[in-house]
Amino acid sequence: MIRVGVVGGTGYTGVELLRLLLRHPGVTVSLITSRGEAGRRLDNLFPSLLGACDLAFTDPAEADYSACDMVFFATPHNVAMREVPALIEHGIRVVDLSADFRLRDVGVWERWYGETHAAPELCAEAVYGLPEVNRDAIRTARLVACPGCYPTAVQLGFLPLLEAGLVHPNQLVASCGSGVSGAGRQAKLDSLLTEAGESIAAYGVAGHRHLPEMEQGLGTMADQPVQLTFVPHLLPMSRGIHATLFAKINADSADLQSLYENRYAGEPFVSVMAPGKHPATRDVRGANVCQLSVAQPQGRDTVVVMSVIDNLVKGAAGQAVQCMNILMGCSETTALDGIALAP
Numbered sequence: 384m385i386r387v388g389v390v391g392g393t394g395y396t397g398v399e400l401l402r403l404l405l406r407h408p409g410v411t412v413s414l415i416t417s418r419g420e421a422g423r424r425l426d427n428l429f430p431s432l433l434g435a436c437d438l439a440f441t442d443p444a445e446a447d448y449s450a451c452d453m454v455f456f457a458t459p460h461n462v463a464m465r466e467v468p469a470l471i472e473h474g475i476r477v478v479d480l481s482a483d484f485r486l487r488d489v490g491v492w493e494r495w496y497g498e499t500h501a502a503p504e505l506c507a508e509a510v511y512g513l514p515e516v517n518r519d520a521i522r523t524a525r526l527v528a529c530p531g532c533y534p535t536a537v538q539l540g541f542l543p544l545l546e547a548g549l550v551h552p553n554q555l556v557a558s559c560g561s562g563v564s565g566a567g568r569q570a571k572l573d574s575l576l577t578e579a580g581e582s583i584a585a586y587g588v589a590g591h592r593h594l595p596e597m598e599q600g601l602g603t604m605a606d607q608p609v610q611l612t613f614v615p616h617l618l619p620m621s622r623g624i625h626a627t628l629f630a631k632i633n634a635d636s637a638d639l640q641s642l643y644e645n646r647y648a649g650e651p652f653v654s655v656m657a658p659g660k661h662p663a664t665r666d667v668r669g670a671n672v673c674q675l676s677v678a679q680p681q682g683r684d685t686v687v688v689m690s691v692i693d694n695l696v697k698g699a700a701g702q703a704v705q706c707m708n709i710l711m712g713c714s715e716t717t718a719l720d721g722i723a724l725a726p
Contacts, residue, residue, distance in 0.1 A: 384411045385713075386411050386413045386450055387410050387411065387414075387452070388412075388415070388446070388454040388455070389412065389416070389454075390416045390443065390446075390466070391417065391456060391458035391459075391462065392416065392417060392440065393428065394567055394568045395695055396457045396700055397457035397700075400457050400703060400704070402431070402432065402435075403701060404704065404718070405432065405436055406435075407718035409711075409713050409717065412438065413451055414438075414441060414446060414448065415440055416441050416446050417440040418442055420440040421442035424437065424439045424440075425437075425439065448470060448473070452711070453476045453477070454476075454477050455477075455479075455703060456478070456480060457480045458480075458481050459481060460482045461483065461498060462481065462483075463479045463484070465501045465502070467526060471526060476524070476525055476526070476710060476711075477527070478512065478527045478707055480699055482496070482531065483500075483528070484509035484526060485511065485534075485596050486595055487599065495592050495595055508526060509524075509526045509527065510524035510526065510528065511528055511600065512702060513538060513600065513702075514652075514702070514705055514709060514715070516538075516600075521706050527703075529706060530698075531593045532561065532624055532692070533559055533593045533624060533626070533698075534593050534597045534600060535673070535697060535698050536559065536624045536625075536626040537557045537597050537613070537626050537628065537690065538601060538604070540688040541601055541628055541630065543642050544630055544639075545601060546604055546646070547637075549633060549639075550631060551630065551633055552601070552608070552610070553608075553609065553610040554630065555601065555610065555611045555628070555630050556611070556613075556614075556628065556630070557612070557613045557614070557628050557629075558616070558629075559613070559614070559615050559625065559627070561616070561617065561618060561694055562622045562664075563579050566617070579619055581619055582619060583618055584616060584617050585614055585615065586616070591613055594613050597611055597613060622669075622694060622695055623664030623665070623668060623691065623692070623693055624690075624691065624692050624694045625663075625664050626689070626691070627687065627688075627689055628690065629687055630685070630688075632685070639677045639678075639679060643655045651716050652672050652697060652716075653673045653675065654673070654675070655677075656676040658678075661676050662689055662690070664693075665725065665726065667693050667696075667697070668725075670722060670723035671696045671701030671702065671705060671721075672693075673691070673692045674692075675688065675690050705719060
């Protein structure tokens with residue numbers, strides 16, 4: 384059995400991670416930490432887990448990770464970077480769901496997050512946890528930096544086009560919308576039902592922290608620097624991301640449908656829809672799946688890709704478990720083969 388610890392199990396990503404881990408036949412959850420909820424039973428805070436786990440939260444200052452084979456960090460940024468080095472030193476593998484190790488350039492991270500990085504030496508070592516791109520590197524990693532939710536949807540959408548060199552890398556556009564859970568579980572005015580309900584609003588237009596992560600990943604796919612215009616929106620729903628992606632094609636003709644189908648053939652968690660079909664967030668709710676469609680409207684030079692995921696599953700906790708499965712030698716689909724909820 385894989386003995387697992389979860390740091391920060393009180394947020395939406397944390398409880399989603401626990402939901403998946405507790406149904407994993409090869410995993411024992413040994414430790415769950417929370418400073419604010421220390422001593423409280425997990426199923427008292429989240430009755431959805433009643434009967435699935437009898438653990439109580441442990442104060443991080445008192446946590447003993449020595450019995451863990453792997454530790455997940457489902458924390459805000461700047462927590463993992465302070466605690467991960469000691470775990471790595473003791474031979475404990477880490478999957479970090481925060482942004483602390485996603486960017487290879489420490490200076491870029493510090494500019495976007497406004498503080499000094501506490502473990503810059505690990506940024507170069509961390510493996511970016513997008514299995515469809517880095518599966519082989521994940522297998523031997525000590526530290527996996529799980530991608531953000533928007534970056535997952537956007538990168539999987541653009542990947543085949545950039546790998547094939549079919550689009551101009553400096554004219555990429557991503558117009559994306561996320562459910563309110565993407566803002567976290569903290570009380571925030573903009574997340575109130577009366578503020579977010581029955582409304583769609585853009586935010587972070589001048590600059591969003593996910594932008595450098597996306598440009599880094601997309602640049603690797605294109606094997607050259609890229610420029611992405613990224614506009615996120617808040618959608619009046621609890622879960623889901625819908626990304627509509629635009630790129631200028633540089634080829635006279637290309638079978639885009641076959642390109643996508645061939646690239647993702649054999650990928651257990653990416654589904655390419657039939658021509659003329661468009662993905663919807665409701666069809667991936669609760670599932671570790673990215674659904675894609677690709678089109679070239681009116682045969683003009685703009686390619687349109689639509690990409691949908693559940694931001695808490697393929698965009699966070701599910702992808703983290705997928706990386707753990709690869710890392711620990713489990714079948715990649717273990718605990719992740721659930722069908723999306725409908726309606």
